[in-house]
Amino acid sequence: MCGIAGIVGARRLAPGDADRARRMTDVLAHRGPDEEGFHLDDQAALGHRRLSIVDLETGQQPMCNEDRSVWITYNGEVYNHAELRSELEARHRYRTRSDTETLVHAYEQWGERAVDRLRGMFAFAIWDSRRCRLLLVRDRLGIKPLYWALVGDRLVFASEIKAILASGLLAAEPNEERIPELLATRYLSGTETLFRGIHKLLPGHFLRFEDGRVRIRQYWDLPLEPVAGEQAPRTDAETVGRFRDLLDESVRLRMMSDVPLGVFLSGGIDSSVIAALAARRMDRPLQTFSVAFADRAFNELQYSRQVAEAIGADRHEVVIDEDDFFGALPRLVWHEDEPIAHPSSVPLYFVSRLARERVTVVLTGEGSDELLAGYGKYPRALWNWRLGGAYARVVPGAIRSAVAGRIVPGLPSRAARYARRSFLAVPHTPEAAFFDNFAALPLAAQRRLLSPRLVTLATGEAAYAASLRAFAAASRLPLLQRVLYADIKTYLVELLMKQDQMSMATSIESRVPFLDHVLVEFAATLPPRWKLSGLTTKRILREAARGLLPREILERPKMGFPVPLGRWLRGPWGDTVRDVLLDRRARERGLTAPAAVERLLADHRAGRADATDALWSLLNLELWYRTFVDGQGVQALPAPAAVAAA
Numbered sequence: 001m002c003g004i005a006g007i008v009g010a011r012r013l014a015p016g017d018a019d020r021a022r023r024m025t026d027v028l029a030h031r032g033p034d035e036e037g038f039h040l041d042d043q044a045a046l047g048h049r050r051l052s053i054v055d056l057e058t059g060q061q062p063m064c065n066e067d068r069s070v071w072i073t074y075n076g077e078v079y080n081h082a083e084l085r086s087e088l089e090a091r092h093r094y095r096t097r098s099d100t101e102t103l104v105h106a107y108e109q110w111g112e113r114a115v116d117r118l119r120g121m122f123a124f125a126i127w128d129s130r131r132c133r134l135l136l137v138r139d140r141l142g143i144k145p146l147y148w149a150l151v152g153d154r155l156v157f158a159s160e161i162k163a164i165l166a167s168g169l170l171a172a173e174p175n176e177e178r179i180p181e182l183l184a185t186r187y188l189s190g191t192e193t194l195f196r197g198i199h200k201l202l203p204g205h206f207l208r209f210e211d212g213r214v215r216i217r218q219y220w221d222l223p224l225e226p227v228a229g230e231q232a233p234r235t236d237a238e239t240v241g242r243f244r245d246l247l248d249e250s251v252r253l254r255m256m257s258d259v260p261l262g263v264f265l266s267g268g269i270d271s272s273v274i275a276a277l278a279a280r281r282m283d284r285p286l287q288t289f290s291v292a293f294a295d296r297a298f299n300e301l302q303y304s305r306q307v308a309e310a311i312g313a314d315r316h317e318v319v320i321d322e323d324d325f326f327g328a329l330p331r332l333v334w335h336e337d338e339p340i341a342h343p344s345s346v347p348l349y350f351v352s353r354l355a356r357e358r359v360t361v362v363l364t365g366e367g368s369d370e371l372l373a374g375y376g377k378y379p380r381a382l383w384n385w386r387l388g389g390a391y392a393r394v395v396p397g398a399i400r401s402a403v404a405g406r407i408v409p410g411l412p413s414r415a416a417r418y419a420r421r422s423f424l425a426v427p428h429t430p431e432a433a434f435f436d437n438f439a440a441l442p443l444a445a446q447r448r449l450l451s452p453r454l455v456t457l458a459t460g461e462a463a464y465a466a467s468l469r470a471f472a473a474a475s476r477l478p479l480l481q482r483v484l485y486a487d488i489k490t491y492l493v494e495l496l497m498k499q500d501q502m503s504m505a506t507s508i509e510s511r512v513p514f515l516d517h518v519l520v521e522f523a524a525t526l527p528p529r530w531k532l533s534g535l536t537t538k539r540i541l542r543e544a545a546r547g548l549l550p551r552e553i554l555e556r557p558k559m560g561f562p563v564p565l566g567r568w569l570r571g572p573w574g575d576t577v578r579d580v581l582l583d584r585r586a587r588e589r590g591l592t593a594p595a596a597v598e599r600l601l602a603d604h605r606a607g608r609a610d611a612t613d614a615l616w617s618l619l620n621l622e623l624w625y626r627t628f629v630d631g632q633g634v635q636a637l638p639a640p641a642a643v644a645a646a
Contacts, residue, residue, distance in 0.1 A: 002061070003028030003049040003159045003504075004073040004146075006125055007167065008134045010153035010212030012042050017154070021045035024156075024163040030335075031075070031159060031504045037061050039071050044127045044134070048073045051507055053361060054258050059098035065108055066093055069130045072107075074100050075159055076122030076144045077511070079253035084117060107135070115206060115219055119253070119517065123201075125157055134209040140220045141367070141515045142203030142493040145500055149198045155209045160501070161198055161337040165628070170197055172628045179591065180450070180458040181465075183441040183617050186341035187494035189466035194338045194624065203493060222488055223521050224477060239530065243523065244544035250516035251277040251363065259360040262287035264351060264510070265315070267303025269541060269553060270365030270374070274513055276548040278363055279311040286313040287358055291351035294321040295564045303553060310550050318354045320347060322568045323639075326576065331634045334627050335505040339620035341494050343563035348502040356506045366499050367514035370492040371523050372538040373484060373531035374558060377438055382480060382532070385433050388423030417610075431460040434483055435467050440613035449596045449614075466490050480528040488524075566612035570605050572640030577601070577619050579638065585630070586622050 005024035007017045018040050025036060025047030032049025039046040039062040048061040054077070062073045078084075081099035084106055092105040099120075106114035107126050112135065121143035126135040136157055138146045148157040151169045158164050165172055173196040178188050191199045201207055204220035233239040251274060255261060263275040265288040279286040290304040301317060308315035325346050332349055333340055340346075355362050369375050391400070404425040411419055419425060426432050436442050441449065446458040460468075470486040477485065496512070503510040513519075523540070530540040542554055569577060578601050580586065587594055597618065604611035626632045 002051055002075045003031030003163070004047070004075050004123065004125060005158040005163045006044065006046040006073060006127075006156070007169075008044045008127060008155050008209060010043075010209075013045060014154065018045050020167040020169065021047045023166045023168070024158055025049055027163045027166045028159060030507055033507050035060060039064070039073075039127075041129060043132060044071070044129070046071060046073045046125065046127060051360070051509060052259070053077065053509055054098060054256065056258050058096040059100060061100055063096075063098070063100050063104060065104050069128070070104055070108060071127045071129070072100060072104050072124055074103060074122065074124035076120060076124070076139065077254075077256065077509075078103065078118050078120040078122060079256055080117075080119040112206065112208075112219075121511070121515075123159065132210065134207075136201055136207040136209075138201045138203055138205060140204045140517045141488070141496065141520065143496050143500070143512055143515060145497055146201045147193065147198055148201060148207065150214060153212045155214065161193060161195055162334070162628075164198055165195075170195070172631070173197070174625065174629050176454065176591075177457055177462070179454055179621070180443070180446055181463045182339060182621065183446055183614075184436065184439040184443065184463040185467070185490070186440050186613075186617060187491075187497075188338070189490035189493065195628075220517070222485055222524050224474060224485075225525060239526070240540060240543045243519075243526075243540050246516070246519040246522055247273070247513065247544065248277050250513040250519050252281060253516065254363055254511040254513050255281060257361045260287070260358060261361040261363070262289055262355055262359040263313075264288075264355070264362050264364045265290050265304045265307060265313075266365070267300045267305075267307055267553065268365065268558060269538065269545060269549070270368040270514065272307045272365075272549050272553050273541065273545045274363050274365050275307060275313065276311050276545075277513075279313055286311065287355075288313045288315045289351050289355040289362065290315065290317045291347045291354070292317065292319050293347070293564055294319055295567070298562050298564045303556070306550060307553055316354055316358065318350050320350050322564075322571070322573055324350065325563075325565075325568070326573055326637050330623055330627065330636060332502070332505070333620060333623045334634050336498070336501045337628075339617065339624045340498075342498060343565050343616060345498045345502050347563070348498065349505055352503045352506040352508050352510075356508045359508070361509045361511065362503070364499060364510050364512055365514065366495060366510075366512045367492060368538060368541060370484060370487045370495075371514060371520060372541055373480060373528075374538045376537070376558065378480065378483065378532055378537065379535050381434055381437070381483065384421075384423050384426070384437075385428075385479065388426065388428040388433065391423050392428045413608075430471050431464050431468060434471070434486070435464040436460065439463075440617045445614065449592050449600065449618075451590050451593055454591060478528050480532055481524075484524075484531070565616060566604070566610055569612060569615055570607070574601070574605055576637055576640055577615060580622055581615075581618055585626065589622075589625060591621070592618065 007021050028049045032051045034052045035050040037048045037060050046062045062071045064071045078099040081102040085102050088105045115137055122139045123144035123146035124137055147161050156164050156167055175194050175196040205218050208215045233242050265271050265275050288308050292299040292301045408419045408425045421437055426437050443458050447455050467486045467490050470489040471482050474482040474485040499510050533539040581597050600611050603609040
């Protein structure tokens, strides 16, 4: 796990580009505290920061082939590198034991098609000096990040946006057209970022920069039907056995490490299954790491302790409170480069910091919910859609409008809260039912909150374009599969970004066994009943886990790592948030209507509304502006006592 950065020119580098590449690489020191390295020639300046995991003595980067014509700077792990090496050694001379060198020789042997043979997580840049060609590659699911920008006839790339900014070749200019999408979905799903001119390389894509031109191609997609050559299991027992074998193999592959390894353990079924499978392969107690809040209603430690005891693990825990949470937030916005989508990023940082005291690699349960329909929203959305279709066919439009406009708002508060998100009030369209219905700030709310210059951008076509494209691409699949496909293409990518950046903020490598692409290809094409059976989510995982975990863990409802943020925003820290959202800088920025924000804060504090998601999104957006656009850097939030005194 590392940080990569570089500048490549169509003809020659400009004066100062070598220094720019060094500044870019320095910004990524947290991703690779062990070593740094550079390669410089007339057209390319490549940088690397190393977190040593495999081949600790000889795995330095950038690394080259035998004649020094091909160079790589690489972030990630290729778990089948030994298998590929045995095939490549007949034609190529190895100098190290690292998977990095296998990538170099695989490119020499198979060119761009080499990526099809890789099993792992990766983001890398290959500079082919003979062909004057740069190749950027990102893994299939987007576990590792990669950003790029075209500046004149030079391409700049890095693991994090802040490294591209450190080049000095681009200013931190906000991409305000994307703010409605950010507020609705909590993140940006396409190729654009919140920085104008800086792009994401999407998962499963590679970019070729040659002759000053950028060409991007997709090399992998989530399969819409069983993979060719794969024989489908004939019985339910075979299906469950095949899933469990693939997951066990994925865990085994991800235990490849020359440094200590542990597991993030929440006590939910996902991380618990990973921990149980890993513990079986250890010759000593597995190290598990858990985080919880001091507020008992938001504390799952009893479950993680139960799992740790059952598998004979050594458990380690950290408990945080609201002062820890808000105290860390500004620095974590800097680490994440864009506004933080989910409050759970903050406790993830604290448990990563805890783990770094004892291990360098952790396994996590990320990815299972999107692959296997683990969220409660899936059964709700599907039932809503089916009932909504019948409702639209039977009830005339005028009556439906009257119910949505007059009857639903007049219901008692709790009933109205549910009814507003039901088929009684939500239009029967994919945009409304599956996306806007679960938004942090639905489009109607944005039109009340945003300033006149932004409110015209708050349209479904803009806010949900990537989700709607993915939903349409999977049109021949059953409805549940279409929703999962869209979430894997959008929502999961943001969760993986969170996982990467919060763990790398503490110089720790996180690995995600549920997202081994062989396992993903098998699970993605299973019939929907294996994912959602009535109200039972992740059915196949629950059946595969029998005998691994206590029954209470298998059957307990999903908690989803809730954060008591709504409660905190009604207390003293709410004054701090109000001060941030309504001070002079925020008003002069002109993104929102101050009176509407004031009402939102007051309604939340008084309990008339739950505006937690909206306030979190607005707070993070303002902190992002201060950190990057205003050039303020990381500034601590004022403590509640200081706000009260002011």
